[in-house]
Amino acid sequence: MNCLIVANPQKPVAQELDLYLRTHAVDTTVIDDPVRAVQCAQEQHFDAIVLDARAHGLKIEQTIRLLKGCDPHARIIVRTDDNSRHLEGRVRKEQIFYYHLDSFGMQDLQLALSTALGMASEQESNK
Amino acid sequence: MAATPKILLIDDEDLLREGCRRLLEMAGYEVKSSGNPEEGLRWARGETFDIALVDYRMPGMTGIELIEKLRIISPAIDIVMMTGYASIETAVEAMKTGAQDYIAKPFEADQMLETLNRLLKKRGQLGPQAEEQFTFEHDGQIVRIIGASPVMQEIFSLILKVAPTESTVLIQGESGTGKELIAKAIHTHSKRKNKPFIAMDCGSLVESLFESELFGHVKGSFTGATATKHGAFELAHGGTFFFDEIGNISLNVQAKILRAIQEKQIRRIGSTQTIHVDARVVAATNLDLQTAILNGQFREDLYYRLSVIPIHLPPLRERRQDIPILTDYFITKHNQRRPNKPIERIAAPAMDIFTRYAWPGNIRELENIIERAAVIEDGNEITLSSLPPHLQLLFNQPEQEGDTAIASLADLEKKHIHQVLQKFAWNISHAAKALGIDRKTLYDKIKKYNLTPQ
Structure with missing residues (x-):
């Protein structure tokens, strides 16, 4: 299993997520820049992708579309520490897997992520 | 009733031109295509086209020269430049000469159709609505639902009524x-x-x-x-x-x-x-x-x-007459994605199997099988050998004749699912994969047909 995290690696949420995934034997790639993340997703398949809704470099909906262009079935989780109705609306139009607010705590995010990875694992075993 | 938009397509690359022509005709356009720019100009003198799609580099005349001449012959025509040598300079030059739009090769089928739709909208014209498909724009993308069968035509009418x-x-x-x-x-x-x-x-x-x-x-x-x-x-x-x-x-x-x-x-x-x-x-x-x-x-x-x-929505096995046009559509879609390795046709025995197979995974399964076959096929034809084994097995089986079509198809599906389950020793994951359906659907079918290991 592997996971792509698009977030500032210095931020606690990225570090905590990285640690959680590694302790669950998930290969993790943390990238700050959405453009580089898309380039990475072109070269490699990811079972789940966690995006910072406010990452600099590309609009979040563009990032989601480009990632879905690389893999239409990509399970994308979008997280933010500063939500607004407008932002959430823009993101939800892109049909993501889960939308997470950091203020809800890591457990929510970990549950969504483990569900996404569990589905990917089941799909893999069907191959 | 709006007239069908007419497209003039000039490109010296035979495979790409042929693929484009098929795509546009499937989308409902009337298309005249040639690899020779002089021939294209002759046609433009004799009849009216709405849009010209012209290649940038051709023998004897560049796309820019062709655009200049087309502009004089047919001032009302909209021109789209296509080129494999994408650069800002070329785009600017084409636009200055009179092209309305520019598309870089290789392009996706939808990109091409979106460009044409946009130009037609500007001209106040409607895009074509081919009878065998229901086409619409959703969130900036062209979406097509393919189906010439009476049941799909009824669904298309129903959509317009209930929407x-x-x-x-x-x-x-x-x-x-x-x-x-x-x-x-x-x-x-x-x-x-x-x-x-x-x-x-x-x-x-x-x-x-x-x-x-x-x-x-x-x-x-x-x-x-x-x-x-x-x-x-x-x-x-x-x-x-x-x-x-x-x-x-x-x-x-x-x-x-x-x-x-x-x-x-x-x-x-x-x-x-x-x-x-x-x-x-x-x-x-x-x-x-x-x-x-x-x-x-x-x-x-x-x-x-x-x-x-x-x-x-009927399963694919209940609208078999749509299988050839869906096959054609998915081959064209594949060719647009991989222009260097195009598939030109499907061999008759393979198409025969397509029209007889039960398609438990429906259109998604058909698309996956065409994509898989196109990737592993060495030549330009989808043959029996590039189909999955469970489809090849059907080749030597005579067509089943039942009392009624519906009863015999259900029977065929039941037998086929049972065969595949036996083959994989009732490993649900492997059987579901071979059948092109998810495990839940397979469990539902096992329950529905009361299948048990023997």
């Missing part, structure tokens, strides 16, 4: 029949088309997360907009909300959805405040909800609330 109403719609059909496309078509043809279309897969999340995703969440001591999750349903206000696989929702959440539809009100988790939401609901399922009601798994009142307008 402008406010009624809830329940789309029922097996996995892979295109239920979400029908939901998008209804939204796009409704008065809500400029408002959001929000879709949610009801089977993908555990209940606690699903409810929070659907209705929003205000958690703990956090207050204020930045710590409030609005939820997908609220964000569909004014637009359309699509519940995909609604049969997978728990009874607890079903009660809340019923309230949201009946009273147009929701309450976020952790909040006492009710919020008014005006969203049209379209739902889809691959389950038999009436059986689910009898089994106590689905609320009867919600079922009747959802199925004000039921649309039944």
Whole structure:
């Protein structure tokens, strides 16, 4: 299993997520820049992708579309520490897997992520 | 009735030109194509075209020279430059010379059709509506539902009738029949088309997360907009909300959805405040909800609330006449993605199998099999050898004749699923993979046909 995290690696949420995934034997790639993340997703398949809704470099909906262009079935989780109705609306139009607010705590995010990875694992075993 | 838009296509690359011509004709355009720019100019002198698609580099004349000449002969024509030598300089030069648009090779089929649609809109013309497909624009992308069979034609008419109403719609059909496309078509043809279309897969999340995703969440001591999750349903206000696989929702959440539809009100988790939401609901399922009601798994009142307008999408095996045009469509789609290795045709024995196979995974399975065959095929033809083994097995089997077509097809599906299960020693994951369906669908079919290991 592997996971792509698009977030500032210095931020606690990225570090905590990285640690959680590694302790669950998930290969993790943390990238700050959405453009580089898309380039990475072109070269490699990811079972789940966690995006910072406010990452600099590309609009979040563009990032989601480009990632879905690389893999239409990509399970994308979008997280933010500063939500607004407008932002959430823009993101939800892109049909993501889960939308997470950091203020809800890591457990929510970990549950969504483990569900996404569990589905990917089941799909893999069907191959 | 609007006239069919006429396209002049000039490109010296035979394969690409032929692929483009087929794509455009399938989309309903009238196309004249040539690899020779002089011939194209002769045609332009003799008849009127709406749009010219011209290659940048051709022997004897560059695309820029061709554009200049076309402009003089036919001032009203719109011109799109196509080139494999994409650069800003070329684009600027083409536009200065009189091209309206520019498209870099290789391009996706949809890119080409979007460009043409945009130009036709500017000209005040309507895009073509080929009889065998229902085409519309959703969220800036061209979406096509293919089907010349009477049952699909009826569904296309039904979409146009029900879309402008406010009624809830329940789309029922097996996995892979295109239920979400029908939901998008209804939204796009409704008065809500400029408002959001929000879709949610009801089977993908555990209940606690699903409810929070659907209705929003205000958690703990956090207050204020930045710590409030609005939820997908609220964000569909004014637009359309699509519940995909609604049969997978728990009874607890079903009660809340019923309230949201009946009273147009929701309450976020952790909040006492009710919020008014005006969203049209379209739902889809691959389950038999009436059986689910009898089994106590689905609320009867919600079922009747959802199925004000039921649309039944037939499985592919019940509309076999669409298989050749769907095959053609997916081959063209594949060729646009991989122009260096195009498939030109499908061998007759392979097509024979396509029209006889039960397609338990429906259109999605057909697309996957064509994609797989096109990738492993060395030549330019899809042959028997590039099909999966379970399809090849059908080659030597005589066509089954039953008392009625429906009974014999169901029998064929039952036998085939049983054969595949036996072959994989009842390993559900492997059998489901070979059949091109998900494990849940396979379990449903095992139950439906009462199959047991022997």
